[in-house]
Amino acid sequence: MISRYIETIKDCKLYTAYNTNVDAIKYLKDEDVQRLVDEFDHKEIIKRIEEYPRVIEEPLDFVARLVYSIMTGKPAEVPLKDDTKLNEWFDKIKYDEERMGGQAGIVSNLMATLKIDKIIVYTPFLSKKQSEMFVDYDNLLYPLVENNNLVLKKVRECYRDDPTKINRIFEFKKGLKFKLDNKIIVANQSTRFIVASRPENLRIETKEDVKRFLPNIGELVDCAFLSGYQGIKEKYSDGKTAKYYFEKAQEDIKLLKKNKKIKTHLEFASISNIEIRKMVVDYILSNVESVGMDETEIANVLHILGYEDLSNKILKESLVEDVIKGAKILLETFNNLEIVQVHTIYYILFVCRKDNPLSTKELEECLEFSTILASTKAKLGNIRDINDLYEGLKVPHNKYGDLLKKIAEKFNDNGYKVVLSPSRYVEKPKSTVGLGDTISSGAFVYYITLLKKKEIL
């Protein structure tokens, strides 16, 4: 089974941009969180949770949002103000591990390890340290312009004198316990809280030299997996605005598709700034063929589109029926979209129009493959070799699987194909950061290769 999956995707050629960073990971234990909350007045923490800071401007904002994430068992990502003192405060924490981070970085390493034909990755900051986070495989390439020509080289050979962007990741496990204001708080889910750094001089864009060659890069690949737009700021000190960068990002997609109709995928992310979230919808979602997101993210998009009730219902009740309704709304709203993919801890779902060239069985195979990738990564912490996937395959589908599949099948009607695959849920995951990127890119790459085999691409 695994070898058949790997054989299927081996012809795929992928472009991915924009975000890579180093994830400094702290695996939180009960005593770490207790010590952290005890550094502050518990009543102040509770007050700050109610205020729900959307940017970390001081350590109390961080503690409040981390505690909230543990209390609700929901993953979150909050940007950190670009401030030396604040960075120093975070540097005092002893992290357990450093790893490749960022959607483009994680997907590059995953697909290179799975030995797909070619990955071209572009990222605006590429320090020596960042370049060394990439796996050392010949199928993983970086675009450079030399003597006015586009050349592709191994990423590790392409580093520049750029800063290294470090995000701090706080992983916690189901059952983690601590006391806040005399109440015991217990995590009901294993997940992560991301403190995302937002350096002022990091611009989410394709620099002019490479941008000129995007149509050529498009010709070299079948598809593009795009993410990182959550890193765009509303305003920069040089006067540039989010609008400027979103217009450029939209142009990039058009350039990639100029010479060949490649399929593009937007991987949504947790975006705390509502204006930026809206711009990702207006400029990017409206120009891609595929989108991947988690439950909270689809709820947020529906909210932006004016479906407040449905959005709130998804956030509160997490019903698969509502998520499917939401996915159909996205397909109705955006003609450009051909496939909507939603992942939650219990399932991964594809919703597409009835005329999608793949059969429901083929669509299901894409999802099955991706659940194995997710369970492998959850179980082992990382996928280092194709043979690791046998570990993920041993993890059974979760106990709600049959029920969820039955519900989803009911939505298969004249207009749509709805396909669901239950997750292979790992009770005590080694780590969770990047699992969404793994599941999404696996499903997308598999989908693309099946289209390619039918000569639709």
Ligand SMILES: Nc1ncnc2c1ncn2[C@@H]1O[C@H](COP(=O)(O)OP(=O)(O)O)[C@@H](O)[C@H]1O
């Ligand atoms: N313990 C687990 N076992 C298997 N899959 C998991 C587990 N925890 C999370 N996942 C998968 O990873 C996804 C997380 O995606 P997401 O919220 O987008 O996070 P991120 O973007 O950080 O990877 C879940 O929706 C689920 O599909």
Ligand SMILES: O=P(O)(O)OC[C@H]1O[C@](O)(CO)[C@@H](O)[C@@H]1O
């Ligand atoms: O928003 P940013 O700073 O690009 O970071 C994205 C974060 O999401 C992840 O890619 C996981 O989805 C992390 O590895 C990374 O820290």
Ligand SMILES: [Mg+2]
């Ligand atoms: Mg995600």
